[in-house]
Amino acid sequence: MARVTEARDPGAISLWPSPNEVLFVKNVTHQPTLGAGHWGPGWFEYIESYRDVARALVEISVADDHERMSMPHLAGIPVLFLYRHYLELVMKELLLDGARVMDQPVTSAELAERFGHDLRRLWEACKETVDVIWPGSSDWRANELAVLTEQIGELAAVDPGSFSARYPVGRDGTKSLPAETFMSYDVAVFADGVERIGDIITGMTVGIYETFVNAADGP
16 A cells, blocks of 8 residues: 655655655545546546646747746647547547447457557447437538548548557657658647547447447336
8 A cells, every 4th residue: 555645855866766765655635536436437527537637838939937847848749648548538538338239339449459558440440330329410410521631631541559648759760750841740739639629539438338338218
């Protein structure tokens, strides 16, 4: 069990840890760090936390806030990772709920094995799932879905396997985010676009969940 203690004195001279000093200690003054009570965080908490932290970094970057971040212009790197992962989680949640509604449940591990971090394939699976549950829905919003597909493809092209914003070079030694394509981008525009995509997919997931609940309750 983690011990209860106060944070290290910021005025301490030595950086070396003291004997028996641990990293995880009980927070006795604030809300639980992981939330969700004794059960710990679920899909909702993971999705919202990644989005909220990304949003906070965007605010720091846009404000050029050097008090909260020493080099706010570099926030674009973690912002890319956080929003990309947020969108991946949103899609996987839809697939999990959709599979349950279709009485073909899958596990998170099975999704990871099947899709990895491939946003394009995840999105195509999401569209197929929605089409099965609500036949013809993709025809009804074909133009809008086409735009979403283009934007998701744009993000996938920049970071195909969820590694580009995590490492400066790829496995083949090439630059993960080459200057000619990623020297500068508007993090606020990017954030707004990804959040709108995420909200749309989350709306689909809510509809799927309500379909499941209504079907379970019966007439």
